[in-house]
Amino acid sequence: MTGLRERKKQATRDALMTAALQLALERGLENVRVEDIAEAAGVSPRTFNNYFSSKYEALAARHTDRIRRSAQVLRDRPPGEPLWEALTRALLAPWEGAGRTMLPPGPEVREPLRLLTSAPAMEGESLRLLFSADGELAAAVAERTGTDPERDFYPQLVATTVIGATQAAVRYWLSVEPAVPLLPLIEEALRQLAAGLPDPSTQPDPMRRGVPQ
Template identity: 60%
Template sequence: MTTDGPPAAQNPAGLRERKKLATRQALSWAALRLAQERGLEHVRIEDIAAEAGVSPRTFNNYFANKYEAIVSRHVDRVRQSAGALRERPAAEPLWDAVRHVALAPFATADSSPDPQWTAGVRLLLAEPALQGELMKAGADANRAFAAAVAERTGTDADRDVYPNLVAAAVLAAQQVASDRWLHTEPPVALLPLVREALDLLLAGLPDPTGG
């Protein structure tokens, strides 16, 4: 029997951070779901806040606008992967660790999606305002993952090519898999696509023709 106290008593700051992350994720998911159902132009901040069970003021504490809320899911996922990479065993080969943390966020994406959902998301991603926010989010995500790679490899994310190239390659593999997931008919599960993309990358992208 353990004598440790409850997690909240041991680390109140950690509990607060988890609660903040849960609120952030709930708002982001609500924004995405409402935009997919109604169309981006028909979704207000008040609607997102109500869907997530918080006030509009709380929404504004987390996000500047609805576009940022939608794309934050991507940035948060990469930041979590970066944190997980820092916690992998030091003796583990880099690319084994990278594959593990890059796959982990998709572990539950092992079933085919609703075709109406993917169709709605495709229309949503065609919105110019959202595309601009996605570019900003992609840059933030790349920096976060590159910093974790740099720490693990003893390189400098501000000066060295290597950690930035690793981050860009891994995030590109995830993006290609997500694009295939959104456009494949009939719909397929996302996890196998991400796994295939990462495995091809880790294998050095061998020529599929055998040449």
């Protein structure tokens, strides 16, 4: 069980990430300072610096937290469950109950997020953090498959691929018209990945542009 101190630290981290996102969406990334984020979260700038090195890291860290949670969920899935079913459930877990992921988003949600995620500084920071976290998911895959993440290519290949599929689903969610819910899109991306990404032109009932009907 997580101790009280660890829960308080996680609560502070969550508050800083939430404040950073809300302010960036409201004001634009260039108009947000570390001091603003700290004030909105009810802590000092010094406390902010104990958790994050920059506003960009505070914004991108939610991605790595999701990956780490997915790694833990994968470890907790039933041992006899097929790998790709367990992976799908693990990758979906951090998104379940997170806002309106089962409903199509409105333009007031997607447009600010598109601007934020397309900023060069954010793209670079997100990539850096994703590379730092995918090793944890690879280790969980290795445990489940009885492979060695230091010697076998498979765990890292799987981890990098499923993270990429999830990110692709999010990017598609931000741009596709008409808007679609996020959670089913992530699940479909992982399903297609598990099936070996079959050529849609050869399928008897191909999905329209990859969106679940």
